[in-house]
Amino acid sequence: MTALKNWDGESMEKIKTSVIIPAAGQGTRMNAPINKQYLTLRGKPILSYTLDVFERCSLIDEIILVINKNEFKICRQQVLNPHSYSKIKLVEGGSTRQKSVYEGLKKVSPQTDIVLVHDGARPLIKEDIIVQSIYETIQHKATIVAVPAKNTIKVVEKDGFVEYTPNRDFLFEIQTPQTFTYDLLLDAHEKAIQEDVEGTDDAFLVERMCVPVKIVRGHYNNIKITTPEDLIIAESLIDLFSGEH
Incomplete structure (x- = not known):
């Protein structure tokens, strides 16, 4: 177990912390012959960048990597074997992201708090955000990383006309990690299964249980790689912050 310390350096209770990294999606918008997780940035697979950050974070005890059942070989060859990862447990994913996260939840250590x-396709996450997310979750039970929306957002009716413009001061772009107490997240997923609900993210499932979710301020460079243009942006960010990755 990892001894988490507060900002004053005083020892808090020992906790067990796991991260689930869903990487089973095909990423059809990338128009690539392989899963986008295995595309490279400066010669290194996207997924490797993501795993590296959590592997070196001392507050993370295990990494549950959820991948497509047909990609165990490529994952081992291109991502796991070239590195000395010690925290990773491979798990077969489901047909949707939500199902993959649930499969991961079932495989975490029984002692997980x-x-x-x-x-998996957010390779530029920073360790300080991971630490802050864990710290805030100990206090609030549910947190999500987010950044204030830069652009004006319009709510549009089905016929294409603007219905209204919400106040941008209250709008945030949601990222990951999203962090929860284990029992809370498991209950939220099992409730969603029972009620046949598919959420856009894990926080949505928790919100349905009337549990408040706290925002942890993230970084704008914590982008999700979805399209070919994102690869160019990510490589530029890697060059800019080369000392951190």
Whole structure:
């Protein structure tokens, strides 16, 4: 177990922390012949960047990597074997992201207290955000990383006309990790299964249980790689912050 310390350096209770990294999606918008997680940035697979951050974070005890059942070989060859990862447990994913996260939840250590869920295709997450997410979750039970919306957002009717413009001061772009106490997230997923609900993210499932979710301020460079343009942006950010990755 990891001894978590508060900002004054005083020892808090020992906790067990796991991160679930869903990486089973095909990423059809990338128009690539392979899963986008295995595309490279400066010669290194996207997924490797993501795993590296959690592997070196001392507050993370285990990494549950959820991948497509047909990609165990490529994952081992291109991502796991070239590195000395010690925390990773491979798990077969489901047909949707939500189902993959649930499969991961079923495989975490029985002693797990805190669970983070982080997109495999967000390779530029920073360790300070991981630490802050864990710290805030100990206090609030549910947190999500987010950044204030930069652009004006319009709510549009089905016929294409603007219905109204919400106040941008209250709008945030949601990222990952999303972090919860283990029992809370498991209950939220099982409730969603029972009621046949598919959520856009894990926080949505927790919100349905009337549990408040706290925002942890993230970084704008914590992008999710979805399209070919994102690869160019990510490589530029890696060059800019080369000392951190």
